[in-house]
Every structure is written in structure tokens, then in C-alpha cells.
Amino acid sequence: MPxxxxxxRLVSIEQVEQTPEKAKDMLEGQKITVPYETRVTIxxxxxxxxxxxCGFMNLADYENVLENMRLVDDTPWTIPLLLHVPxxxxxxxxxxxxxxxxxxxxxxxxxxxxxxxxxxxxxAMKVFGTEDEAHPGVAKIYSSTGHILAGKLQKVAKFxxxxxxxxxxxxxxxxxxxxxxGWKDIIAFQTRNAPHIGHEYVQKTALSFADGLFINPVLGxxxxxxxxxxxIVDSYxxxxxxxxxxxxxxxxVLHYEMQYAGPKEAIMHAIMRKNFGCTHIAxxxxxxxxxxxxxPYAAHDIFKEFPDLGIQAIFMREFFYCNKCGGIxxxxxxxxxxxxxxxxxxxxxxxxxxxxxxxPKEFMRPEVSxxxxxxxxxxxx
Numbered sequence: 288m289p290x291x292x293x294x295x296r297l298v299s300i301e302q303v304e305q306t307p308e309k310a311k312d313m314l315e316g317q318k319i320t321v322p323y324e325t326r327v328t329i330x331x332x333x334x335x336x337x338x339x340x341c342g343f344m345n346l347a348d349y350e351n352v353l354e355n356m357r358l359v360d361d362t363p364w365t366i367p368l369l370l371h372v373p374x375x376x377x378x379x380x381x382x383x384x385x386x387x388x389x390x391x392x393x394x395x396x397x398x399x400x401x402x403x404x405x406x407x408x409x410x411a412m413k414v415f416g417t418e419d420e421a422h423p424g425v426a427k428i429y430s431s432t433g434h435i436l437a438g439k440l441q442k443v444a445k446f447x448x449x450x451x452x453x454x455x456x457x458x459x460x461x462x463x464x465x466x467x468x469g470w471k472d473i474i475a476f477q478t479r480n481a482p483h484i485g486h487e488y489v490q491k492t493a494l495s496f497a498d499g500l501f502i503n504p505v506l507g508x509x510x511x512x513x514x515x516x517x518x519i520v521d522s523y524x525x526x527x528x529x530x531x532x533x534x535x536x537x538x539x540v541l542h543y544e545m546q547y548a549g550p551k552e553a554i555m556h557a558i559m560r561k562n563f564g565c566t567h568i569a570x571x572x573x574x575x576x577x578x579x580x581x582x583p584y585a586a587h588d589i590f591k592e593f594p595d596l597g598i599q600a601i602f603m604r605e606f607f608y609c610n611k612c613g614g615i616x617x618x619x620x621x622x623x624x625x626x627x628x629x630x631x632x633x634x635x636x637x638x639x640x641x642x643x644x645x646x647p648k649e650f651m652r653p654e655v656s657x658x659x660x661x662x663x664x665x666x667x668x
Contacts, residue, residue, distance in 0.1 A: 289564030292335065292458070296339060316396075317385065318385045319384060321370075323388075325386070327543065329440065330443070333443040334457035336457070342439035343437050344437055345403075349437075352367050363596050364555075365554040366414055366548055371434065372435070379399065380399055380401060381399065383399075384438070395444065402435065402436055415549075416580065458564065470497075476500060476568075477556045477569075478519075479545055481651075482522060484615060489571055500536045502523060504538075510577070512666060513666065513667045539563075549575050557596060561598040572604065590602075605617060610623075610628070636651070640666075641666070645660065
């Protein structure tokens with residue numbers, strides 16, 4: 288049986304077609320132009336991915352999340368969900384504000400609850416644990432205004448121009464699908480990369496204890512050197528088609544901008560997959576990390592602080608290929624030296640592809656490698 292939604296319910300917000308008549312209804316009052324990433328966040332709020340939130344956080348919830356990693360009502364939450372607006376923006380509680388895209392097309396209407404300012408330095412330290420602007424999450428918060436509009440979304444324009452519509456499922460759809468399949472224990476796998484053998488072994492190890500696996504790759508803005516959205520989707524389609532039993536896997540993408548917040552983002556990843564209906568989530572080495580800002584298993588430790596999260600984490604050690612064992616292993620079961628191990632390095636993998644090399648079969652399935660080699664632009668510039 289799928290999990291109970293976070294906060295006890297799935298949020299439902301009216302979504303309207305972008306017809307001229309409907310657009311006119313959503314373009315009254317002040318207008319704020321929002322970037323694509325905010326539009327994606329609005330899509331996720333409207334489709335229950337961020338339940339129980341119905342909009343963007345007020346000051347009380349923001350401060351409680353920073354200090355206690357919980358909403359004011361004690362619901363676990365680790366990264367504030369904020370709408371940054373121009374510094375000169377002003378509005379009164381109850382005002383309806385139109386959010387529009389770069390072409391002045393409606394994205395949503397929001398009812399103002401309050402407007403407030405935050406300390407971007409405090410945000411960086413308490414969410415990312417660093418003020419270093421080399422950290423992509425810190426760089427983003429420092430580039431924002433720090434001037435925040437809080438309020439509930441009233442109407443949301445339907446998400447259009449989605450090149451991955453055929454593999455974009457929302458929580459109300461996955462919950463029906465999981466029930467139809469008769470899955471009770473459903474394990475989520477979060478990824479922002481094309482799958483190498485280490486990923487596959489994490490997934491299959493988790494799947495061996497469950498009824499089904501929900502592979503939910505993140506699509507959206509990423510850092511330079513990450514795989515492109517198309518490469519991720521195509522490679523996973525190939526892997527699941529050739530190497531997974533039928534009816535054991537659901538592949539659906541998550542439109543979401545990575546924060547690279549390490550352990551705190553691991554909790555958010557769990558919350559989102561809980562809303563999709565998953566009962567478990569696989570948490571691997573350096574989950575949601577970047578550089579050396581977090582310990583390799585910091586994302587394992589943080590779950591101890593959330594016994595009431597409502598989704599169970601399955602902690603996975605790093606897999607590698609051991610020449611002496613003659614197969615895939617991890618540090619818990621392999622006694623051999625590091626010189627006998629082939630680690631699944633993303634940097635090494637990228638260099639191979641950029642030089643036109645096919646990674647060894649111990650590193651990546653040949654069919655998956657070929658998909659990436661055939662791609663014109665497999666990596667984010």
C-alpha cells in the first residue's frame with residue numbers, strides 16, 4: 288500500500304489551460320516575472336510533490352525550518368521553499384499577484400500572505416553549512432534578492448512544453464499505478480546521473496527487499512559536467528528495458544532543481560518520494576552532495592533525527608568492482624585492498640565519454656554506454 292502523504296493529505300490546486308480567456312483571468316493585479324525553475328516549483332506544489340505546502344513559506348515556517356528542520360506544525364521539512372521577488376516589490380495581505388513567464392504568459396496567481404526579508408548569509412550557513420560561493424546552492428542564494436513573497440497559490444497554468452511528458456507522472460498517478468500493480472513496499476531511487484553498474488546494484492539490492500522500484504531521475508538545472516536530461520532519460524530507458532524484470536520498475540522523471548544540500552536535501556528527496564507513494568528510499572554515498580562539503584555518509588546520519596518521517600531510508604554503501612572477488616562488492620563484504628577495486632568515478636566516466644571511449648563492461652552496461660556515446664550533448668556545459 289502506498290505511503291500516507293506528507294502532512295496527511297495531497298494538496299489540490301486548480302490548474303487551468305492557457306487559453307486567451309483563462310490567461311486574462313490570471314493576469315489581474317501586480318505582475319512578477321518568474322524564471323523557469325520557479326515555474327517548475329509551482330508545478331510541483333500544484334501536483335502535491337511538496338505536500339503539505341500550498342504555496343511559498345511565510346516567515347514563521349521559514350524560521351522554524353532553519354532552526355528546527357520542521358514547519359511550525361512540527362511536520363519535518365529541511366529546506367525552505369521561498370519565492371524571491373524584486374527588492375522594490377510591495378503588497379498587502381490578501382492582494383492577488385500574477386506570476387508570469389519571460390513571455391508575459393500566466394504561470395500562477397498567488398494570494399499575498401506577507402512580504403519579508405531574509406539574511407542570505409544565514410540561509411547559506413543553516414541550509415548548506417557553508418558560505419563558500421563555489422558551492423552551487425550558496426551561489427544561487429547569494430544571487431537572489433532575499434526579498435520574499437509568501438502566500439498560497441490560487442490558480443496554476445498547466446505545465447506546457449514538457450519534452451518528457453510521456454514519462455512525467457505526478458503523485459495522484461503513481462499512487463493509482465502502484466495500487467494497480469499490487470505493490471506494498473515501494474522503494475524510490477533518486478538520481479541525477481546516467482546509470483553505471485554501481486547504481487544498478489544499489490537499485491537491485493533495494494528491489495530484492497521490495498515489491499517495486501520507483502526510479503525517479505531529476506531533470507532540470509544542474510551544474511556543469513552533469514549529464515543532460517535527455518542522456519539520463521534515454522540511458523535509464525535502455526537499462527530498465529534490458530536488465531530489469533517486467534513490472535518491477537516504474538520510471539518517471541522529477542522536474543526539480545538540485546540544491547546540492549547534502550543531508551538536508553536527502554530528507555527533502557525522501558519527503559517528495561513519500562508523496563509519490565513510496566514506502567522506502569535508497570540513500571547512498573554522498574547523497575545530494577557536491578565537492579567535499581559533506582561527509583560521504585552524512586545523509587545516512589541525518590535520518591536519525593526524523594523518526595516520524597513516514598518513509599524508511601535504506602542505507603547503501605558504495606559499490607565497486609573487485610578484481611579479486613571477480614564481481615561487484617562493497618566495503619562491508621569485500622576484504623581486498625583499494626588497488627584491487629575499480630571505483631565508479633563520475634569524473635573518470637565523463638573523461639572516457641568525452642574522449643570517445645567506451646567504458647569497460649564492469650563500469651557500465653554496453654547498451655547504456657552506446658546511448659551516451661550516440662548522444663550529441665551528453666553533458667551540461
